[in-house]
Amino acid sequence: MSDSLDLTDARKRYHFAFAPEDHDELPFYSALVTTFEDDEVALSLLASVRVEQRNPMLILAALQLAGLRGHPVLGPLYEHVRHGRLDDPRGAAERVLEVLHHTPDVVAKELWRSTQTNEPGRSAVLQAVIRDLAGDRSSINVVEVGTSAGINLCFDQFPVRPRDDGNPLTLVCDDLTPVDRSRPLPHVHQRVGVDPYPLDLGNDDDRLWLKACLWPEQRRRHDRFDAVVAARPTWPRATMLRGTAKERLGEALSLCDDGALTIVVNTWVAFYLSTDERLEYFSELARRCRDDNVAWVSIESSRIHIPGVDVDEAAHHRAASQVVVTGPDSPSRRWGWCHAHGRWLERTTES
Numbered sequence: 527m528s529d530s531l532d533l534t535d536a537r538k539r540y541h542f543a544f545a546p547e548d549h550d551e552l553p554f555y556s557a558l559v560t561t562f563e564d565d566e567v568a569l570s571l572l573a574s575v576r577v578e579q580r581n582p583m584l585i586l587a588a589l590q591l592a593g594l595r596g597h598p599v600l601g602p603l604y605e606h607v608r609h610g611r612l613d614d615p616r617g618a619a620e621r622v623l624e625v626l627h628h629t630p631d632v633v634a635k636e637l638w639r640s641t642q643t644n645e646p647g648r649s650a651v652l653q654a655v656i657r658d659l660a661g662d663r664s665s666i667n668v669v670e671v672g673t674s675a676g677i678n679l680c681f682d683q684f685p686v687r688p689r690d691d692g693n694p695l696t697l698v699c700d701d702l703t704p705v706d707r708s709r710p711l712p713h714v715h716q717r718v719g720v721d722p723y724p725l726d727l728g729n730d731d732d733r734l735w736l737k738a739c740l741w742p743e744q745r746r747r748h749d750r751f752d753a754v755v756a757a758r759p760t761w762p763r764a765t766m767l768r769g770t771a772k773e774r775l776g777e778a779l780s781l782c783d784d785g786a787l788t789i790v791v792n793t794w795v796a797f798y799l800s801t802d803e804r805l806e807y808f809s810e811l812a813r814r815c816r817d818d819n820v821a822w823v824s825i826e827s828s829r830i831h832i833p834g835v836d837v838d839e840a841a842h843h844r845a846a847s848q849v850v851v852t853g854p855d856s857p858s859r860r861w862g863w864c865h866a867h868g869r870w871l872e873r874t875t876e877s
C-alpha cells in the first residue's frame with residue numbers, strides 16, 4: 527500500500543497537526559497524532575488522501591465518526607474523552623491504533639469527505655464587524671462563501687458575552703479593544719450560502735460528520751453544536767447553493783435584495799481554494815465592492831495575503847486570524863485580529 531505514497535510528508539503533517547498549546551490542552555489528540563507519526567498504517571492512510579484534504583484532522587474526524595456511529599471500541603472510548611473521563615491518553619491512543627490496524631477501512635472508507643468544521647464562535651467576530659460595516663443601515667443581505675452547514679449565516683442569533691453564562695449557545699468572546707455590542711444588529715433580508723459540499727443539520731450523516739470534526743476534548747463546542755442543532759429550525763431560513771466560489775458567487779449575489787448592502791463573508795475558507803481560484807475570487811470581490819452595493823469580510827489565517835493589506839509577521843507567532851474588510855466604496859483594510867474560533871477579538875487602530 528505504501529510504496530508510492532509519501533510517508534515522510536504524512537509524518538510531518540501529523541507532527542505539525544497541533545500548536546504547542548494544543549498539545550497541552552488536548553492530551554488524547556496529542557497522544558494520537560504522536561502515535562500516528564510512527565505508524566505505517568496511519569501514515570499510509572493520510573498519504574493516500576487527495577492533496578487538498580491531506581490533513582490529519584480528516585483522519586481524526588473519521589475515527590471519531592466511527593465512535594459516534596457506535597463502533598464497539600471507539601464508541602465508548604470517544605464518549606469517555608468527550609466527557610473528560612479519560613485518565614490514560616497514551617493507552618487510549620494505543621487502543622485506537624489497534625482498531626486502525628485491525629480494520630483500516632473504518633477510516634479508509636471516509637476519506638472521500640472534507641474537513642468542514644463549522645465554527646459558531648466566528649459569529650462573535652462577525653457580529654462586531656458586520657455591525658460596523660452596516661453603519662446606519664437598518665437592513666443588509668449576507669452571502670457566505672464556504673458556508674459548510676450555514677451556521678454562521680445565523681451569526682445574529684447568538685448571544686455574545688465576555689464570560690460563560692451557562693447557555694450553551696452563548697459565544698464567549700474577550701474583546702481586547704472596545705467593541706460596542708449594545709447597538710442592534712441590522713435586519714438580514716437574504717442569507718445565502720455557497721459551498722461545494724453544503725451540509726444539512728437536519729441530515730443524520732451530515733450532522734454526525736460535523737460533530738466528528740469537533741475535537742472531542744472540547745466539551746463546550748460539542749454542547750454548543752448540540753444546542754445549535756436544536757435551535758436551528760427556529761432560526762431564519764437560508765438559501766444554500768452547491769458549488770465553488772467561482773461557480774456560484776454571481777448567482778448568490780443576484781439572489782440578494784439590491785436595495786440593501788450585501789456583505790460577503792468568508793471565514794477559514796481561502797486555504798481550500800487553489801491559488802488561481804483564490805486570486806480570482808479576491809479580485810472579483812474587490813471589483814464588486816467598488817462597483818456594486820457590496821462589502822466583504824474575510825477572516826482567514828494571517829498567511830493568506832489579501833492584495834493591498836500588508837503582511838504582519840508577528841501575527842503568525844500568536845496564531846491570530848486576520849480580519850480584513852473591503853468597501854462599500856473603500857479598499858481592503860485590516861479591521862483587526864481574532865482567535866481562530868472567535869475566543870478573542872482585537873480591533874486595530876488603523877481601521
Ligand SMILES: C[S@@+](CC[C@H](N)C(=O)[O-])C[C@H]1O[C@@H](n2cnc3c(N)ncnc32)[C@H](O)[C@@H]1O
Nearest residue numbers: 642643644645672674721723770771793795798
Ligand atoms: C474549514 S470549513 C469552514 C466553514 C465555515 N466557513 C466556518 O468558518 O465555520 C471550509 C469550507 O470551505 C468549503 N470550500 C472548499 N472549497 C471551496 C470552494 N472552492 N468554494 C467555496 N467553498 C469551498 C468547504 O467545503 C468547507 O465547508
